Amino acid sequence: MKPYLIAALFLSLLPGPPGHAVAAESVQLTDVIKSNGNGDIDLFKDTSATNLEQLRLDNGGDLVFAVDVNEAAEGSEKASCQGITVASATLLFTLDGIDYQYTVFATQTRTLVATQGSTNRLPYYTLIGDAGSNRITTGPTSDLVTVFDATLRFAVDRDISSATQARLVVELLDTHAALGDPEAFYDYSNGFEDVALLTAADAAYLDTLAPGTAEAPLLLPAETFFTGGGNGRAYYPSSTGHYLAAYEDLFPYRGDYDFNDLVVAYRVYTDLDQGGNITAIGAEGYLVARGSDYSHDWHLRIGLPAAVTGSGSISVFDPGNTTLPGYPVAINLLGDLDIAPFEDTRNLWSDIDPDTGIEYFVNTDWRRPLLRGHRFTLHVTLDNPLALSALESPPFDPYLYVRNTGYEIHRQDKAPVLAGSRNQQDGLTGFSDANGYPFAQVFPQDWRLPSEYNDLGKAYPEYLDFIFSGRNTNTDWHKRPADNWTRPVHSGHWKW
Amino acid sequence: MHPFNPLPSRFTRGIACLLLALLGGCGGGGGGQQSAGDGALLEPASTALADNSVPVGVSFENFDVATVPMLALNQYVFSGQHTYLKLSRPDGELLFLGEVDPTQPYDLSVHLAPGDDHLRYEVFTESPLDDTVFGEILL
Numbered sequence: 001m002k003p004y005l006i007a008a009l010f011l012s013l014l015p016g017p018p019g020h021a022v023a024a025e026s027v028q029l030t031d032v033i034k035s036n037g038n039g040d041i042d043l044f045k046d047t048s049a050t051n052l053e054q055l056r057l058d059n060g061g062d063l064v065f066a067v068d069v070n071e072a073a074e075g076s077e078k079a080s081c082q083g084i085t086v087a088s089a090t091l092l093f094t095l096d097g098i099d100y101q102y103t104v105f106a107t108q109t110r111t112l113v114a115t116q117g118s119t120n121r122l123p124y125y126t127l128i129g130d131a132g133s134n135r136i137t138t139g140p141t142s143d144l145v146t147v148f149d150a151t152l153r154f155a156v157d158r159d160i161s162s163a164t165q166a167r168l169v170v171e172l173l174d175t176h177a178a179l180g181d182p183e184a185f186y187d188y189s190n191g192f193e194d195v196a197l198l199t200a201a202d203a204a205y206l207d208t209l210a211p212g213t214a215e216a217p218l219l220l221p222a223e224t225f226f227t228g229g230g231n232g233r234a235y236y237p238s239s240t241g242h243y244l245a246a247y248e249d250l251f252p253y254r255g256d257y258d259f260n261d262l263v264v265a266y267r268v269y270t271d272l273d274q275g276g277n278i279t280a281i282g283a284e285g286y287l288v289a290r291g292s293d294y295s296h297d298w299h300l301r302i303g304l305p306a307a308v309t310g311s312g313s314i315s316v317f318d319p320g321n322t323t324l325p326g327y328p329v330a331i332n333l334l335g336d337l338d339i340a341p342f343e344d345t346r347n348l349w350s351d352i353d354p355d356t357g358i359e360y361f362v363n364t365d366w367r368r369p370l371l372r373g374h375r376f377t378l379h380v381t382l383d384n385p386l387a388l389s390a391l392e393s394p395p396f397d398p399y400l401y402v403r404n405t406g407y408e409i410h411r412q413d414k415a416p417v418l419a420g421s422r423n424q425q426d427g428l429t430g431f432s433d434a435n436g437y438p439f440a441q442v443f444p445q446d447w448r449l450p451s452e453y454n455d456l457g458k459a460y461p462e463y464l465d466f467i468f469s470g471r472n473t474n475t476d477w478h479k480r481p482a483d484n485w486t487r488p489v490h491s492g493h494w495k496w
Numbered sequence: 497m498h499p500f501n502p503l504p505s506r507f508t509r510g511i512a513c514l515l516l517a518l519l520g521g522c523g524g525g526g527g528g529q530q531s532a533g534d535g536a537l538l539e540p541a542s543t544a545l546a547d548n549s550v551p552v553g554v555s556f557e558n559f560d561v562a563t564v565p566m567l568a569l570n571q572y573v574f575s576g577q578h579t580y581l582k583l584s585r586p587d588g589e590l591l592f593l594g595e596v597d598p599t600q601p602y603d604l605s606v607h608l609a610p611g612d613d614h615l616r617y618e619v620f621t622e623s624p625l626d627d628t629v630f631g632e633i634l635l
Contacts, residue, residue, distance in 0.1 A: 076590070112580065112622055119628040121580075121620045179618075180588045218580070218593050232581065232594020237559060237607045239590035257545040274595055276602030393561050394607040412556065436550035443558055444609065455544040464543055471555055475611040478558070 024054035026066075026142045026202045032192040033067070037087075037172035041195055044166055053161035055197055063091065063156050064203040065168060066148035068194040069129030069212070075184045076239045079321060079496050080284075080377060081215040083128040084193065085113055085173035085186040091154045094165035102154045108207055109150070110220045113183050114176040123220070124173055126186055127152065127193075130212045140201045148196055149211050151203050168195070181239060182218040214282060214379045215269075231279060232272045236394040237445075242267045242285070242491065244443040245398040249294050251407045252426075254433040257457070258450040259441060260291040260364045260487075262345060262400060264298050265494055270391065277385035280312075287342055287349050287373030288494045289449050289487070291364030295346035297401040301338040301417065303392030309334055312380030316341050319349075319372040321496075331380050338417070341376035344403065349373055363489050364452045370493055395442045412438040447478045448486040459485040559607045562635050569598035569619060572629055576621025583633075584616050591615065608635075 027047045033039030043052065056063050071082035091102040109128055112121040129149020152170075160166070172193075175183040198206070213219060217239060219231075237243055242265040248255030249262065266285030270278045283300060310333035316324045331339065342348060351360040351368055360368050399417075400409040406422040412431050416423035423429070431439050450459035457464050462477035542548065569579055583592040583606065591606045606615070613635050620628040 112620065114628070119630075120624060120626070121622070121628055122624055123622050180584060181582075181590045181593060217590070232592060232596060234592045234604060234606070235590060237589075238585065239593070241589055243559075272594065274597040275600055276596075276604065388602070388605070393605070395559060432552075435545070435548070436552060436554065437545055438556050441556055441558070455546050457542070457544040457546075457548070461543045464545070464548060467550065467554060467556060471557070471610045475609060 024051060024058040024199050026055075026144050026196060026198045027051070028144060028194065028196040032194055033170050033172065035188075035191050037174065037188050039168070039170040039193070039195065041168040041170070042166075043168065043197065047197060049161050049163040049166065052163065052166060052197070053159060055199060056156050056160060058200045059153075059198075059203060060200070061155060061157065063154050064198045064200075065152040065154075066144065066196045066198050066202070066206060067127045067129070067150055067152060068147055068196075069127055069149045070131060070190055070193050071188065072190040073131075073496070074189065076181055076215075076217060077185055077189075079131045080317075080375070081128070081130060081212040083109075083111075083126050083186045083212070083216055084188045085111070085175055086125045086127060086152070087171045087173040088169075089152060089154075089171075090169045091156070092165065092167045092169065093156075093160055093163045095158070095160065095163050099165075100158070102156060104155065106153050107150060108210060109213060109216070111182050111186055111216075111218045112220070113173065113186050114179060116174040116176050118176060119179070124186075125152075126150075126216075128210070128212045128216050128219075141205045142199070142202055144196050144198070145202050145205045145209075148194070148198075148206060151198065151206055153203075170195075185217050214377070215284070232274075234270050234272060234388075236268045236270075236396075238267075239269075241445045242495070243395045243398070244288065244445060244447050244449075245298075245395075246441050246443060246447075246449065247296075247400050247409055248433075248439045249292050249296065249400060249402050249405075249409060251402070251405070251409045251431070251439045252428055252433075254435065254437075255439070256453050257437070257455045258291065258364070258453055258459075259456050260289050260449040260452065261294070262290050262292065262296050262298060263288040263363075263449050263489075264342065264398065265445070265491070266300060266398060268300075268302065268394065268396060270388070272388065273385055275385070276388055278382060278388055278391060279385050280310075280379060280381045281337060282377070282379040284375065284377045285341065286375050286494045286496070287345070287362075289361075289363035289373075289489060290345055290349060291361040291449075291452050293346070294402050294404045295344050296342075296403060297340045298342040298345065299338060299340045299397075299399050299401065301336055301397040301399060303336050303397065304333075304386070305390050306335040308382060308386055308390075309384075310380045310382040312378060314339055314341060314376060314378035316374060316376045318374055319496075321375075324374075331378065333380050333382070336417075337380060339378060340401075341378070342374060361452060364449065364487060366451050366487065370487075370489060372496060373494060375496065398442065399440065409439045411440045411442065444478050445491050448481050449489055450485055451487045454485040458482065558609065560610055560612075561605050562608050562612075564604045564606060564615065564635070565633060566601040566603065567617065567619075567633070569596065569601060572598070572619055574621045574623065575625040576623030578622050580620050580622075582618040582620075584618075585612065586614065586616060 031041035107125040127150040246259040271280035313328040462474040466474040
């Protein structure tokens with residue numbers, strides 16, 4: 001070893017001058033909460049009693065842990081939103097030969113769940129987060145906040161700088177997941193959960209960011225739990241289901257009826273107060289397929305009274321779960337909510353063979369592998385509660401603006417809304433083709449899109465029976481596709 | 497080789513449009529076509545949309561809005577201070593979850609597949625003395 005390195009090492013081991021406070025540092029811990037839901041975490045594997053005391057002082061007398069929530073993407077749990085329930089957490093110290101235990105803890109969120117085998121739902125603290133996100137941070141935070149999710153906080157009322165033992169013991173709750181949500185969402189189901197100790201700046205960052213909480217079910221913020229005010233949430237079509245909006249984009253000319261020129265999955269939720277009035281609106285969606293040379297802007301419009309105001313934001317993520325440049329974008333609501341999360345779809349999402357440079361349609365061509373699409377999330381809080389009856393009926397108005405033609409394409413019962421579109425210029429107010437078919441349809445989540453150029457009626461032999469019967473027979477026509485005419489693009493592929 | 501998809505993806509949309517427009521202009525596939533406009537729903541001769549036109553007013557909706565009948569939540573005597581309602585489809589898909597005022601029931605609309613005629617509900621509180629109440633709603 002070179003002399004200057006030895007000197008540097010020696011200097012680094014020296015204590016600081018008396019009275020000189022060394023800044024506390026966040027630290028990831030070696031021990032984890034194991035896949036069986038238990039964690040016995042020795043803090044001294046990764047930090048010293050001195051740093052623990054500095055972290056305690058930095059956090060105003062609290063020791064704050066962070067947990068990287070790491071759950072399987074099942075049911076309503078997914079990459080952008082997942083949760084676990086804390087059954088108990090204990091912090092143990094040994095000071096001057098005396099053992100001290102702290103069993104009172106808090107997290108930022110609570111819910112009501114039943115334990116395995118029970119139907120009696122009780123309040124528990126929860127930890128909510130996301131997975132695999134690529135957060136970019138600036139300011140006085142450490143890199144740990146880019147991967148950790150939720151905080152777990154203990155009030156520690158004594159100096160722990162002389163501690164000879166420091167352990168965190170955590171037990172996650174085995175929820176009765178067979179009941180569905182909220183138990184299924186707040187169970188633990190995957191591998192281990194990493195744990196870290198945080199500075200005040202890092203803790204404040206995570207508590208403010210609150211990753212994953214916007215979409216979590218039955219979220220009861222700790223500070224409101226005992227005073228009421230908890231919201232209900234209505235889901236369209238359901239908490240884990242999505243609508244599939246599918247388009248023919250040659251409007252006003254008849255297309256080939258494969259309804260795969262653009263396919264987008266989306267769902268909407270409304271937060272309701274105890275009187276049934278809407279307090280917030282949220283949505284999320286995914287690009288599923290793009291079988292067109294045209295490029296589109298995909299809109300989701302939710303009709304609201306003109307006087308409705310509110311604010312929120314929309315985020316769009318690429319298939320690698322990185323936020324697109326410029327997002328999140330603020331939403332200042334006045335009247336209808338009309339957002340275009342997927343703009344210029346051909347440039348946004350393409351399938352180019354790296355060997356030949358040939359561009360293919362995305363997920364509609366039987367010769368090509370399936371690709372994951374972009375995702376969006378939005379949440380808008382209304383300034384004043386709105387009667388649920390004032391909300392446009394689901395599935396709302398998912399529409400397309402075709403950049404190459406200048407036409408907008410809506411479902412049959414809708415009207416054009418874009419002032420500059422060719423529909424307005426040409427006086428085309430309807431959306432039926434010469435044969436009476438729509439250019440836009442909304443299908444159930446289990447619908448698999450026809451492969452390129454294949455007629456929807458060939459891909460689904462019972463579809464016309466369903467339509468011609470006035471929707472009285474073959475109501476589950478979408479469960480029986482002709483495999484040779486459809487692409488195996490199911491929710492397990494596009495939902496992430 | 498796939499037997500049903502002879503057209504490469506690079507085949508331009510403009511040419512496809514032209515071909516399809518010509519087909520449409522020639523009567524859209526001949527003998528299997530239904531007569532449109534008389535309001536009668538006939539048995540389709542082919543399963544392809546291109547071979548069948550549909551009368552005006554036919555619905556292509558794959559969901560129906562249903563209003564959930566008001567639940568008389570105040571029939572349940574609970575110890576807890578807060579009442580929570582969970583509504584789900586028979587297949588377990590969650591439609592509503594959250595706190596409600598049991599003294600002021602309100603209409604809740606849900607979006608269901610055609611033919612779905614009942615929902616499941618659960619009512620519970622935060623109290624350890626109150627077990628969850630399970631039931632079904634016929635729409």
